[in-house]
Amino acid sequence: MLPFHIGRAAHLKRKLGRYCVEFYRYTTNPGFADEFLVRKGTSAMASIIQQLITGISIGSIYALLAVGYALIYSIFDFTNFAFGSLMMCCAYASFFAISYFDLSLPLALVIILVCGIVISVVTELVAYRPMRNKNASRLFLMIAAMGVDLILTYTCVNLFSTNVRPLSVEFLVGSVKFGNVSVAKLDICSAIVALILLFLLWTLLYKSKHGIAIRASSVDTKTAGLMGINVNVISLIVFALSGVMAAFAGMFFGLKYAVYPCLLYTSDAGNDFQQGVYLQCDRRSGKPTRRRNRRFAARCTGNDDYRLCIFRLA
Numbered sequence: 001m002l003p004f005h006i007g008r009a010a011h012l013k014r015k016l017g018r019y020c021v022e023f024y025r026y027t028t029n030p031g032f033a034d035e036f037l038v039r040k041g042t043s044a045m046a047s048i049i050q051q052l053i054t055g056i057s058i059g060s061i062y063a064l065l066a067v068g069y070a071l072i073y074s075i076f077d078f079t080n081f082a083f084g085s086l087m088m089c090c091a092y093a094s095f096f097a098i099s100y101f102d103l104s105l106p107l108a109l110v111i112i113l114v115c116g117i118v119i120s121v122v123t124e125l126v127a128y129r130p131m132r133n134k135n136a137s138r139l140f141l142m143i144a145a146m147g148v149d150l151i152l153t154y155t156c157v158n159l160f161s162t163n164v165r166p167l168s169v170e171f172l173v174g175s176v177k178f179g180n181v182s183v184a185k186l187d188i189c190s191a192i193v194a195l196i197l198l199f200l201l202w203t204l205l206y207k208s209k210h211g212i213a214i215r216a217s218s219v220d221t222k223t224a225g226l227m228g229i230n231v232n233v234i235s236l237i238v239f240a241l242s243g244v245m246a247a248f249a250g251m252f253f254g255l256k257y258a259v260y261p262c263l264l265y266t267s268d269a270g271n272d273f274q275q276g277v278y279l280q281c282d283r284r285s286g287k288p289t290r291r292r293n294r295r296f297a298a299r300c301t302g303n304d305d306y307r308l309c310i311f312r313l314a
Contacts (some may be wrong), residue, residue: 001058088153165259201241
């Protein structure tokens with residue numbers, strides 16, 4: 001039969017975990033207090049640094065996405081909704097070049113970049129430029145972008161199915177430890193590559209003739225055309241740059257998560273959006289409070305029955 005205080009400590013260990021054991025050690029050994037506080041402070045600081053580095057690495061990938069969107073929006077004043085599907089196509093190109101055909105990394109990078117640039121430029125020539133030549137409003141350009149997004153997404157679904165495909169590069173597997181902080185090699189590589197790309201883009205925009213033409217077109221496209229700038233050439237350059245950003249972003253997204261259709265819509269932003277939609281429900285019955293909310297929830301998820309849509313109540 002164990003003494004009461006030892007049995008009690010074992011019970012607390014089973015119920016509350018290791019913190020209760022440390023508390024028991026602190027109560028029975030006052031000299032343990034300094035060690036406990038120092039260790040907890042070090043662990044908290046290491047956790048903060050770990051989260052900071054992770055945020056920087058993921059934020060660098062989102063920076064590439066934002067630049068790809070902003071380049072097109074700044075000149076043509078419409079949101080290229082097909083950019084997510086373009087990134088997904090580049091992720092599939094990364095999978096087949098690196099994992100399926102087992103090509104060397106430089107050759108795989110060339111194939112990924114060519115895939116991103118070609119799809120982006122073809123989208124501009126086939127979908128957007130004919131509408132701009134007819135002076136179509138930005139609403140029609142956005143609708144065309146949605147159509148391109150659906151075409152690319154469901155083409156990949158029909159060709160490659162919806163299976164999740166892992167993507168990895170051998171020398172990016174593992175992590176590097178800096179004291180108590182462990183940083184994945186992929187996070188370090190993605191942050192460095194994103195910074196290099198952003199620096200090269202800044203150099204192009206502010207230190208080259210084509211960069212001046214791009215910035216002039218972003219101010220006023222028609223006036224830039226009257227001043228002798230070939231807006232069609234500038235549009236090709238901008239969409240090619242957007243394809244480069246999508247290529248690297250798609251590759252790093254595939255390496256960090258996996259490769260499958262609707263890759264861009266797996267972020268926390270989509271989950272927060274769903275949560276914002278589904279919170280407009282009665283907590284007892286789980287039904288939307290208004291008929292408009294029922295239609296909205298069904299439209300967002302593609303389910304006609306709103307009861308299949310409301311699965312995330314906070």
